[in-house]
Amino acid sequence: MRKLLLGLACCLVLNAGAQKFENLAQTPPMGWNSWNTFALDINEQVVKDMADLFAKNGLKEAGYEYIVIDDGWSLKERDKNGNLVPDPKKFPSGMKALADYVHSKGFKFGIYNCAGSHTCGGYPGGRGHEYQDALLYASFGVDFLKYDWCSTGKLYAPEAYATMRDALHTAGREVLFSICEWGDNDPWSWAPETGHMWRTTGDIYCCWDCEYIRDKGLPTQWSAWGVWPILHMRKDIRKYAGPGHWNDPDMLEIGKCMNAAEDRSHFALWCLSAAPLILGNDLRTANQDTWDIIKNTEVIAIDQDKLGIQGFEYSCSDSLSVWVKPLEGGDWAIGFVNLSQKTKNIVFDWKTNIINDDLAKRTLDANTTEYKLRDLYQHKDLKSTTKKPLVANIGSHDILLLRLSKK
Numbered sequence: 001m002r003k004l005l006l007g008l009a010c011c012l013v014l015n016a017g018a019q020k021f022e023n024l025a026q027t028p029p030m031g032w033n034s035w036n037t038f039a040l041d042i043n044e045q046v047v048k049d050m051a052d053l054f055a056k057n058g059l060k061e062a063g064y065e066y067i068v069i070d071d072g073w074s075l076k077e078r079d080k081n082g083n084l085v086p087d088p089k090k091f092p093s094g095m096k097a098l099a100d101y102v103h104s105k106g107f108k109f110g111i112y113n114c115a116g117s118h119t120c121g122g123y124p125g126g127r128g129h130e131y132q133d134a135l136l137y138a139s140f141g142v143d144f145l146k147y148d149w150c151s152t153g154k155l156y157a158p159e160a161y162a163t164m165r166d167a168l169h170t171a172g173r174e175v176l177f178s179i180c181e182w183g184d185n186d187p188w189s190w191a192p193e194t195g196h197m198w199r200t201t202g203d204i205y206c207c208w209d210c211e212y213i214r215d216k217g218l219p220t221q222w223s224a225w226g227v228w229p230i231l232h233m234r235k236d237i238r239k240y241a242g243p244g245h246w247n248d249p250d251m252l253e254i255g256k257c258m259n260a261a262e263d264r265s266h267f268a269l270w271c272l273s274a275a276p277l278i279l280g281n282d283l284r285t286a287n288q289d290t291w292d293i294i295k296n297t298e299v300i301a302i303d304q305d306k307l308g309i310q311g312f313e314y315s316c317s318d319s320l321s322v323w324v325k326p327l328e329g330g331d332w333a334i335g336f337v338n339l340s341q342k343t344k345n346i347v348f349d350w351k352t353n354i355i356n357d358d359l360a361k362r363t364l365d366a367n368t369t370e371y372k373l374r375d376l377y378q379h380k381d382l383k384s385t386t387k388k389p390l391v392a393n394i395g396s397h398d399i400l401l402l403r404l405s406k407k
């Protein structure tokens with residue numbers, strides 16, 4: 001009996017750490033990350049500036065929550081006790097003070113490391129130091145950890161990430177765990193138990209439709225992709241996303257290099273995909289178009305819909321791609337993307353396009369239900385309903401994003 005009780009107690013202790021923090025990320029996480037603009041050239045002033053601009057421009061009200069420092073925040077070596085050391089030149093006040101600053105502005109604070117021996121930028125990784133690092137992050141006041149996959153050798157991804165998850169849980173401070181192994185090990189099949197979001201692809205590159213080859217010709221050659229190809233790299237994984245666990249097609253490139261039409265499409269497509277909305281631009285130089293896009297709460301509501309069902313591409317022909325997402329209350333979001341170089345006149349007959357979603361077990365059928373239509377970028381209701389075919393002009397690479405509600 002004693003043995004049995006001991007065994008049971010042991011089992012309970014072991015299992016106590018073996019879970020992720022629940023009730024986080026019930027809708028896709030929203031925030032800002034330093035990587036897409038600043039790469040390794042990051043410092044505390046930049047992070048403070050972003051926190052200030054988040055607060056000043058009402059990004060909290062729009063739903064943004066996390067401010068995350070990516071790679072390059074530590075010294076190149078751990079200290080004699082094996083602890084990571086924030087680079088004092090980049091972060092002279094230390095991480096705790098910076099986290100306190102971000103918290104004082106009403107936001108949460110995130111940091112980055114890697115499951116391997118080194119980060120992708122060549123800084124010390126977490127391998128073998130998971131529990132020690134988790135305690136350090138808790139002492140900083142970290143609320144979000146992005147965990148990368150460089151220098152991992154033969155590590156087994158599900159186990160490596162589970163170790164860090166357990167370390168975070170044991171450290172006891174609630175942390176959103178963002179898995180970044182680029183979709184190499186089918187994370188959708190194991191990561192829902194481990195993290196709150198997982199990258200589905202390699203890195204995004206700032207362009208609408210391109211492949212960018214890094215280290216071309218070297219053994220280390222790898223590719224990054226533009227908005228359009230990245231969305232099409234993984235098939236049949238929408239069923240793995242839902243409240244608490246999301247497919248992540250990488251951070252946003254809005255306000256960096258594309259035109260306003262492409263930025264609108266990029267943002268809307270991420271929302272239709274129930275993707276995390278992690279801004280990557282320098283908010284200090286953001287223009288009005290960028291602010292209008294990233295603060296469009298009607299578009300954000302598509303992403304943050306409580307059902308948490310990832311949308312899908314319903315059709316793509318003649319340079320017109322149509323995306324749909326079922327929403328709560330019987331609503332639908334639908335986006336028409338013009339892939340051509342010229343403005344396109346479209347006619348979409350709701351009655352002949354009966355859209356069936358096997359995952360949501362719902363059908364958008366204008367023959368049996370009439371829907372009213374709202375243009376989410378123009379912020380206006382259309383005069384027509386789904387009774388009549390939709391007739392519209394869409395600029396090159398732009399999107400017409402509608403919300404359908406039962407009339």
Ligand code: GLA
Pocket residue numbers: 035070071119120121148180202203
């Ligand atoms: C990888 C990740 C990126 C970024 C860099 C940092 O490439 O996929 O998002 O974190 O590492 O070095």
